[in-house]
Amino acid sequence: MPAPGTNAPRTIAPRTIAIDGPAASGKGTLARRLADHYGLAYLDTGSLYRAVGMAVLAGGGDPADPVAAEQAARTLDPASLGDPLLKSAAAGEAASKVAVHPGVRAALLDFQRRVAASPQGAVLDGRDIGTVVLPEAEAKLFVTASLEARAARRVAELLARGEAADAEAMTRALAERDARDAGRDAAPMARAPDAALLDTSNLSIDEAFAAAKMLIESRTARP
Numbered sequence: 001m002p003a004p005g006t007n008a009p010r011t012i013a014p015r016t017i018a019i020d021g022p023a024a025s026g027k028g029t030l031a032r033r034l035a036d037h038y039g040l041a042y043l044d045t046g047s048l049y050r051a052v053g054m055a056v057l058a059g060g061g062d063p064a065d066p067v068a069a070e071q072a073a074r075t076l077d078p079a080s081l082g083d084p085l086l087k088s089a090a091a092g093e094a095a096s097k098v099a100v101h102p103g104v105r106a107a108l109l110d111f112q113r114r115v116a117a118s119p120q121g122a123v124l125d126g127r128d129i130g131t132v133v134l135p136e137a138e139a140k141l142f143v144t145a146s147l148e149a150r151a152a153r154r155v156a157e158l159l160a161r162g163e164a165a166d167a168e169a170m171t172r173a174l175a176e177r178d179a180r181d182a183g184r185d186a187a188p189m190a191r192a193p194d195a196a197l198l199d200t201s202n203l204s205i206d207e208a209f210a211a212a213k214m215l216i217e218s219r220t221a222r223p
């Protein structure tokens with residue numbers, strides 16, 4: 001350990017943490033725990049896209065229709081973000097379809113940046129937080145896990161909520177969603193060059209949290 005007064009890094013709790021990664025990588029659980037730990041607000045940005053997707057479906061529209069999707073994003077009621085239906089597999093599918101439209105992404109951008117700019121500071125998780133929403137975030141993580149581990153987690157989550165789920169179908173659905181999220185033109189899912197990579201395939205929640213905290217604190221050290 002360097003002696004005091006030399007170049008010893010001083011760790012200061014970050015005010016903004018950007019967490020990106022594919023579906024069921026564990027980023028939501030991690031983001032919530034980090035927000036609690038550092039006393040920051042937490043925004044699950046996926047819930048915005050899920051709410052837009054569900055609003056389009058509820059109005060009888062098609063999430064692939066850019067006009068209907070943008071209209072739903074512009075009139076999104078933040079009160080709808082707590083709806084438990086947003087956690088359903090159908091909402092996840094609809095979310096990734098509305099998320100390809102640049103007009104939808106633009107309509108949701110200000111809200112996300114306002115949360116991050118609150119005096120309390122915030123953790124945001126999603127697909128484009130470190131790259132587009134908060135390129136200046138003080139700490140960035142890209143959280144990933146093998147497709148098999150992610151499918152097993154998502155199946156367990158759905159079964160626990162009483163939804164039907166099958167591992168093979170889930171593996172296919174996640175692979176399809178990864179491809180759509182990473183392959184779209186508008187703000188594709190990507191690891192920011194300055195984001196630390198965390199693979200949670202073989203980590204418990206506590207282990208993932210400890211690893212994330214270490215990565216964050218080593219990168220938020222300021223002179």
Ligand code: CDP
Nearest residue numbers: 022023024045046049095096099126127128
């Ligand atoms: O929980 P899960 O990882 O399955 O998904 P989510 O984070 O709730 O996001 C649902 C979908 O919204 C993703 O598949 C993305 O298509 C989209 N999304 C996005 O495009 N950008 C974000 N910042 C967050 C979510």
